[in-house]
Amino acid sequence: MSLVELAHGSTHITCRCKAQLCYICGAVWDPIIGCPNYCNGDEEIERIRQQEEARVAILETEKLAREEAEKIASVERLAAEKHTQNSQRLKDLRTQQIEERDRFCAFERKMKWIMWTRHGQAKARILDKYDELHTKTKERHVRITNQLEDRQVCAEMELRDSLSWIEKSSAVRLRHMEAYCEGMGRSMNGHPTRTVTERDLRELGQQYNIRDNLERLHQCKINVMRDKQAKQVSLAVPRAKCLI
Numbered sequence: 043m044s045l046v047e048l049a050h051g052s053t054h055i056t057c058r059c060k061a062q063l064c065y066i067c068g069a070v071w072d073p074i075i076g077c078p079n080y081c082n083g084d085e086e087i088e089r090i091r092q093q094e095e096a097r098v099a100i101l102e103t104e105k106l107a108r109e110e111a112e113k114i115a116s117v118e119r120l121a122a123e124k125h126t127q128n129s130q131r132l133k134d135l136r137t138q139q140i141e142e143r144d145r146f147c148a149f150e151r152k153m154k155w156i157m158w159t160r161h162g163q164a165k166a167r168i169l170d171k172y173d174e175l176h177t178k179t180k181e182r183h184v185r186i187t188n189q190l191e192d193r194q195v196c197a198e199m200e201l202r203d204s205l206s207w208i209e210k211s212s213a214v215r216l217r218h219m220e221a222y223c224e225g226m227g228r229s230m231n232g233h234p235t236r237t238v239t240e241r242d243l244r245e246l247g248q249q250y251n252i253r254d255n256l257e258r259l260h261q262c263k264i265n266v267m268r269d270k271q272a273k274q275v276s277l278a279v280p281r282a283k284c285l286i
Contacts, residue, residue, distance in 0.1 A: 190275055201260060201264060212252055
């Protein structure tokens, strides 16, 4: 199904489906007599044409009215703009605006200079404080290191004294054990004959090992103390650095 429209000409129209009908009344068109209802097609067409011309004239009138209104509005706008440009009050407001802008720019420059000066002074104070704290921290590091080194030296001296005493004690004991083992099978001052057992010989060998390992054991103890001192220094120095 589709719509058809007659703009001009005869009222005899042909649809897309090849059906022929009268545009006025919709009756089936007869090839011989035309419209079976005898519609006055010319008058109806003329009426439709007049209605269309009236509608076009109304649209044209409305278009001209709009164009005229736009012209008037444009003229009024130009006149208002010209009046505004020539207005003394507007000029005064523009002058005040420029003065306010200049005053604000001057105030902004002044505040920037003040803030920059304050920032420089604060930065200088912070740097001075930092240098003071850095100096104190370095002095504290030196003091802590010296204390730990003095403590290490004292501990090593005590270890050396202890080593000397242990060496003497071990040498005395070793001489007694050697003398006892060398007198195997002999009697002294009328005492019964000595019997040296395997246990005595094993203890003598152990005493030799103790004597030979004394220096290495002493050095190991010193190394352990020095490692402990290095750890103490590494733990003490970062704590002091946190004060900066």
